[in-house]
Amino acid sequence: MPLPTSYYPSYYSIDDILATQERVPCKFLVNVPKMGILNPSAAETDLEVGTSLELPLWLVSEMSTGRQPIVQLELPKIFKQTYQEILKADACAVDLHKFNLYFYELGSYVKHFDSHGDVHSILLHTFKTRFRQLLDLADNSISDPSVQQKLDTLERKVFKEGCNARTKLNEWLVQSGVTMEAANMVVNHKKRKRIDIQGLFDAFEFTNMMHKSVPIVILAYKI
Amino acid sequence: MFCEKAYTLIKELSRSEDTLPPYNTELVTAVINETKHLRDQNEEDAHTSNNDDSNAGTSLLPTVRIRHAAVKRNVRCLLAYHYNRIRCLRTMRWEFGSILPADIKSNLSASEIEWFSRYSRTLAAYMRSIGEEGVNLAVDLRPPKAMYIEVRCLTDYGKFELNDGSVILLKKDSRHYLPRAECEELIRQGVFQHID
Known part of the structure; x- marks a missing residue:
């Protein structure tokens, strides 16, 4: 990467x-x-x-x-008592993305300022409870994409890695003969180029069409 | 608010995975100027509080500390921006080869282009120094199974000279049966597609 x-x-x-x-x-x-x-x-x-x-x-x-x-x-409010209760009740049902984009990272910083040590245990609890669901998601990535939106940044990363590992394993199980492939960056670079050209083409088509049907609109737009 | 510009810089970089956004000279200069400004203010305040001991109640020390934190943050963001760009560039050397596509090159700063050519030179010198004849580390990334492989050409590449001296014409959608060692690099660059 x-x-x-x-x-x-x-x-x-x-x-x-x-x-x-x-x-x-x-x-x-x-x-x-x-x-x-x-x-x-x-x-x-x-x-x-x-x-x-x-x-x-x-x-x-x-x-x-x-x-x-x-x-x-x-303490930020997402690490306070009320929110801790929510997480304790069922961490899997929570939209962590809405809590904070960097829930775990932020938590591991502010836990040093929490004298009771509650933040520490709630972070661990949340991750442990949600991990099983995360693993399941990564193995069946075709299912509902909206579930992904409930993950925080760290979980998304784990999810992505999990998906990649699953695809690689499947590939290896199906065909053990190794095909050589274009480098990752090269492939992405080409894709991006294709989109650019396509986008230009669309824009061109669009203006052409506009010209034929409603030239006045274009004229007004230019002015 | 302090360090907003530096944050924008990092945010810009984080948005583009696998590719480099254009080098943001304007913002980098702005961050440097902000840092200089903060430092100058700090120096001034440090002098004032040194010379003037009477107003102990309103010490300027916290002010200086806050500004110093902002300076440190700015420096961190700037270093991270450049460091991560260079890391990306290094990966590009291995994936694209020693010649970068023009549109990527136009996103680099002058010193980044210089760094790239120096890195290429160092790498080439290192590869030449291994063994007696040198080893190309960019090929045979996976263990080969056969000497010859079948490939399909994806672009109009033009003439290509093989090691035995024969020249073949690479046209789009043409198929070739070639020594593996000679086409691996072109496969990596996306010119050929390997057919099983």
Whole structure:
């Protein structure tokens, strides 16, 4: 894969950068001069102590650590008691995509700020419960595509890998003679080109048709 | 809000799997300028708080820390943007061969094109250095079963000279029975299709 996705986030991991952009609520513990820009609803130049804001995780985790934390992170609502109850009841029925795009990644960051350790166990519980369903989905990928939309980013990745592995296994079982194939990127590049040409052609046809039937419309459009 | 531009840059890259979007010079420059600006502001504030100890109540330290976090974030996004593009480019060297299609090449920045040609050169030098005559690492990715294979030509490729000196004309939809070693690269590039 050209843009490798690693589960264990590295400094260069695109997924990790996207996940840490998610906003989490936090409360300021000290006065911060000149940082009114962080609060879009106020016009003052300074941030007062006690202000509550939703800021990207990368900023919050940077500010809440160290000897003198500037902010106190609060748990996002999807990791709070009510939502935990929902997940405990039946994790499979939940639309995790709607909870958060990066449910697990975000969870594994905020769990350090949760003193009870509940977030940790709910993450594990959710993944374990949903994994069986995920595996089933990946093996029968022809079934309803709308089910895929309920998965979060990590689950989608697992799902995709699972589908690929299943197709490869099937291929290998059916024919063990190995055919050489064009490289993955080359194939995709060609497909994209074909779509481009097709698209151009369609557009051309369309304008032609328009010209013949309603020239005035085109004229008006140009003006 | 800080680092929005850097985020856009990364988002753009994440949207396109298997392909490179055009190098976004404009946004990269904008991110660099934002970073410089933040750094300058920090330097200024650091001087003020050093010289002026009287207003201990409104310390500028948190401000400096927040800006510094933004600088670090910007740097991370920029490095990740370039690193991941180069990784993609490296895979392209193995999949497309040493000559890239024109429309991909037009998406690269000048330094990326230079990197690509240098990588190609290094790779070629390495392949030549293996054994006595050198080994082409880009072929025989799977163990061969037969010396000759049947292929169908998918494009009007033109003339193609075989190792024994004979020249064949590759037309679209023509079929050929060729030594495996000589057509593997063309199969990888999507010129031939391997027929069982």
